[in-house]
Amino acid sequence: MAGFGTKEPTKPGTNRSERGFQAFKAAVKAQKAGDLKTAEKLYMQTIDIGINTELALSNIGLVYKETGRQREAVDVYKRIIATKPSFEAYVNLANLFKDFGELKEAISCGNIAINLRPNSSEAFMNLGGYYHALRDLDQALTFPLKSIELNP
8 A cells, every 4th residue: 555754744843743753754654653542643734734635534544444434535535535536545545445355446446546647667567456356367467467568
């Protein structure tokens, strides 16, 4: 699943944004250390401060998934998508749908992810896995081959 601190949610500057930035950094650190309760609290603090970025939300979605609250994670990714279509949110949502056995929804989200990032070998490989779970072997082979073509 996509997430963590690959992009900064905001630049420090004002006291409010500085607090949000520091809370975000601490949340990422806690999440990487496996302290998911602290990470969740800090991500929520970041969002409450107004640093309601795709990345902070995406990471809290990962915390929800890792703590067995997959349906809450779905809600988070849908919230991200409602604000701004996001490759990472669609990939994460597709993987959750696959975990639920909701393969048609997984395929739908996977196709949208590919439309958003057509050169993503990961998205093509995932889509192949969803079709494999549906026992559609023609499609299950087509997408991984495209993935390999993109990333030999």
